[in-house]
Amino acid sequence: MRASKGILIQEECRTISRRTILKASAAMFAAGVLPPASAVFAQKILDRTQDQILGPFYPIMSEPDRSGDLTRVPGGSGLAKGQPIIVRGTVRNPDGKPVSGAEVEIWQANAAGRYAHPDDTNPAPLDPNFQGFGAATTGPDGFYQFKTIKPLHYPAGSIGIRPAHIHFDVRGRRDELVTQMYFEGDPYNEKDSFLQSVLNPNALIVKLLSPTAEEPEFMIAVFDIVFRG
Ligand SMILES: [Fe+2]
Known part of the structure; x- marks a missing residue:
């Protein structure tokens, strides 16, 4: 009997403890400290972009342009053709x-x-x-x-x-x-x-x-x- 009462007391403590934690979490969420649980579970791991072959035309013989604009060449006569x-x-x-x-x-x-x-x-x-x-x-x-x-x-x-x-x-x-x-x-x-x-x-x-x-x-x-x- 004493043993089962002890178990009941332990269980009650666990319940109170759980309840206390949930209450504290709710308060923190309301205060904006914690994100809602749905946001935590909704966080997605993004898929890595799929690989493709390098191809035979990687321009090993030149340095890449760093101007951000490939439609013109320094000293060139105009704009590149195309859209x-x-x-x-x-x-x-x-x-x-x-x-x-x-x-x-x-x-x-x-x-x-x-x-x-x-x-x-x-x-x-x-x-x-x-x-x-x-x-x-x-x-x-x-x-x-x-x-x-x-x-x-x-x-x-x-x-x-x-x-x-x-x-x-x-x-x-x-x-x-x-x-x-x-x-x-x-x-x-x-x-x-x-x-x-x-x-x-x-x-x-x-x-x-x-x-x-x-x-x-x-x-x-x-x-x-x-x-x-
Ligand atoms: Fe290509």
């Missing part, structure tokens, strides 16, 4: 925190589908006013941006026609991500073996958005990136 676009986004880690100091490189074909690379045998013309290789470093907000042009699809030998895409190499302190960004509506997206090799091809495809009033000639492509940082 000007702004490619921008935020680099985050899987917890959703912006990654500061990430090095974001992009390289791409020009508006005729030609890379400024000695191994590109596409007879399409080079564009002397286009820099197909740029780099930017993210700030504390993880943001990056490039002004560039929309590339054209291009022939890739036995692989077939590659849809328009921009290559990315994102380097952090612990991780490196190599991927490609594609454009919604490209007729070659569905047949591309590289794009279709990933679990979720749509996650690598962006929709071009309307320009802003400040820069009416540039359509906008938002491509957010997740890697370990």
Whole structure:
């Protein structure tokens, strides 16, 4: 009897203790000290951006432009041919925190589908006013941006026609991500073996958005990136 009474007292203490903790938590939530439980459980681990091959045209022979604007060449005669676009986004880690100091490189074909690379045998013309290789470093907000042009699809030998895409190499302190960004509506997206090799091809495809009033000639492509940082 004494033992069962002891158990009852212990149980009551546990109940009171639980009740006290819950009350204290509710008070802290009401005071804004704690987030609601739903917010804690809703916090999602972001999927890492899917990898793609580096490809044969990484511009090993030149340094990337760091002006943020690939549509003009210093001392050049004009603007690059093609639809000007702004490619921008935020680099985050899987917890959703912006990654500061990430090095974001992009390289791409020009508006005729030609890379400024000695191994590109596409007879399409080079564009002397286009820099197909740029780099930017993210700030504390993880943001990056490039002004560039929309590339054209291009022939890739036995692989077939590659849809328009921009290559990315994102380097952090612990991780490196190599991927490609594609454009919604490209007729070659569905047949591309590289794009279709990933679990979720749509996650690598962006929709071009309307320009802003400040820069009416540039359509906008938002491509957010997740890697370990
Ligand atoms: Fe490519």
